[in-house]
Amino acid sequence: MLYSVLSALNVQTVLIGLLVVLVVYKLRQRWKYNVPPGPFCWPLIGSYEVIQAKFLHEIFVKYSKKYGPVFTVSVGPYHMVVLNDINSVTEALVKSKSDFADRPLVHSAHMLTEGSKDIIFAKYTPTWKLHRKISVKALRQYLAGNRLEEVLHASMNICLPLMAKENGAFNPENYIDLMVFNILNAVCFGESVELDDPEFMRFMKLxxxxxxxxxNGFVEDMFPIMCKIWTTHKYRTIHNMNNELISIIKRKFEEHEETFNIDNVRDFTDSLILARKEAEQEEKAEILSQLSDTHLRQTVFNIFSAGIETSTVTLGFAVRYMAGLPEIQSKVQEEIDRVVGKDRLPTVKDRENLSYTEATLHEVMRLGTAVPLGIPHSTICDTRVGGYDVPKDTMVMIxxxxxxxxxxxxxxxxxxDPTRYLDxxxxxxxxxxxxxxxxxxxxxxLGESVxxxxxxxxxxTLMQKFKITLPEGTNPEIELCGSGAIAIPAPYKVIVKERNLL
Ligand code: HEM
Incomplete structure (x- = not known):
């Protein structure tokens, strides 16, 4: 009895001690630095409203109205500064050079990326710089020819007839997934698949x-010590699913290594293998250590998956918006008919003459912001934004x-309104x-050029081929769904009619 009272007291004492240390630390930060204001946050838990929020970006807009475009908020143990207007964002990301270029250590992301050995979640280190440099160069080389068009046109030849055959209302997600998947599959691995390919279906599902x-985050991110003791079912499930995706990339990478030919660099994966071979020849041990199998695999995985998730969502928004906005859809189609005609598919070169179509995509990307809060940044030194101090190692959200x-x-x-983008x-x-x-x-x-x-x-191409409408009774308003890092339009259906049959 005495023993359990004592041990309970000990736990309480430790917890109270921890709390006091935390409060003193926070007060010291407030005295030392002129940090941005923000809502009340509980130690270790943060803002209750934020933890419960369905869409963080909306709550953050609410706070910015009260505290200004630069404010501080805590989510669990993460103390973050949120930037909500273009002035503060430009000041941080562009004018302050590399001050805001680091990434915070988020345990779940660290696990998903085999120890932050990727580009997206990597710290601001020479290894990150090297992988970014190699990737930019490889993508540029790939885009120099017209391979993107060839791949897409091949994929369109599979998807368009199937879409045309759809009877009544259907969800176009699978088709959009395949078109985007095949582009990234070609860029990364020089391959193209059909709609019923098991690996494609499994990859998209996972x-x-x-x-x-x-x-809605992981308890393990709130209490990182858990990763060492016991992890939740959700954490383990995601870990396993992610490992399955990594094993697909690993297999493709190994196949590429076996068939690599220096005189025929086929794709992005070959470019990475080439970069490693060059470092080997030049006996650059330091660079070689940054080009381990894990690093290379994670870089390919980043390009492949970051490209697929963001682009499929953006195109999903585009189709959904066009289906609910028949007048804008007609204007896009008039322009495509005038510039491209009906006898050939649009090409990348047509882009410069399809201003209204491009402007429509810009507006889709504004109203259907695919990555509403971007990817968290972190400060590499004590710095400033919007007239406030931001200490080193502070998480910063855009x-x-x-x-x-x-x-x-x-x-x-x-x-x-696409005309916002036109002169x-x-x-x-x-x-x-x-x-x-x-x-x-x-x-x-890194993938903007792709x-x-x-x-x-x-x-x-979709606009050229189909008139897209919403089934009767659909609410034209677009709702967001889920609370992931990527915003998705709520599930929807459309009806497509081939335009050359109308
Ligand atoms: C609609 C399409 C896309 C959108 C809206 C988008 C948006 C973003 C955003 C907001 C970031 C975070 C930037 C930051 O931290 O400040 C990002 C990073 C990144 N994106 Fe994209 N992206 C798209 C397509 C792609 C594609 C196609 C690829 C690959 C080919 C790609 C690869 C990456 C990578 C590797 C990073 C991490 C860069 C780094 O940390 O250095 N993205 N993207």
């Missing part, structure tokens, strides 16, 4: 499940959704200041 399940819905920059902010001659004008779907600066999206032509090709 990716979506992981995104859905990681949405609220892209707030930027895209800021009434100070967007007139009639909720209205879908007086109807040509695509300067990028509006507060449009930033790919982020900016050192950690800005995403833009890829989205254009798929969107323009």
């Amino acid at each position: 990716s979506k499940k992981i995104n859905e399940m990681t949405g 609220n892209h959704w707030a930027l895209h819905n800021d009434p100070n920059y967007w007139k009639d902010v909720k209205k879908f 007086e001659n109807g040509k695509l004008g300067m990028k509006p200041e507060s449009w930033l779907p790919f982020s900016a600066g050192r950690r800005g999206c 995403a833009k032509p890829e989205l254009h090709l798929i969107f323009a």
